[in-house]
Amino acid sequence: MKQAxxxxxxxxxxxACAAPEPVETVADTSAPAAEVSEPDHSVKPEMDILxxxxxTCGLDALKPYLxxxxxxxxxxxxxxxxxxxxxxxxxxxxxxxxxVNVLTDEAGMVIGLKCG
Numbered sequence: 001m002k003q004a005x006x007x008x009x010x011x012x013x014x015x016a017c018a019a020p021e022p023v024e025t026v027a028d029t030s031a032p033a034a035e036v037s038e039p040d041h042s043v044k045p046e047m048d049i050l051x052x053x054x055x056t057c058g059l060d061a062l063k064p065y066l067x068x069x070x071x072x073x074x075x076x077x078x079x080x081x082x083x084x085x086x087x088x089x090x091x092x093x094x095x096x097x098x099x100v101n102v103l104t105d106e107a108g109m110v111i112g113l114k115c116g
Contacts, residue, residue, distance in 0.1 A: 056097040057115035066113070070104045
C-alpha cells in the first residue's frame with residue numbers, strides 16, 4: 001500500500017511539472033485595430049506646483065525668452081546656478097530653490113522655466 005501511495009505521489013508531481021498545452025487564439029478580423037500613439041516624452045513646462053507660488057530663482061527675468069532658442073539667452077541674463085534641460089537631458093533630483101531650469105524641446109526652443 002505504501003508503494004502505491006509513493007507511485008501516486010510521483011505521478012502527481014510529474015503531472016504538475018508537465019508544460020500546459022498551448023492555447024490557440026483566433027484573431028478577430030471584424031474590426032480594424034486602433035492606432036497606437038507614441039507616448040509623450042516631451043518636457044513638461046510646469047513640473048512642480050511650488051514654481052507657480054513663489055519665484056525663488058529669478059525666472060521672471062527669463063520669461064521673455066519663452067519660445068526662443070535657449071542658445072540665444074545672453075550669459076549675463078542666466079543666473080550662475082542655472083541649467084538648460086532638454087527632453088533627453090539627465091539631471092539630478094536634488095531641489096535647489098535658487099537654481100533656474102530652462103526647459104527646452106528637441107530643437108532647443110525654450111518651452112518652460114522652473115525653479116529647482
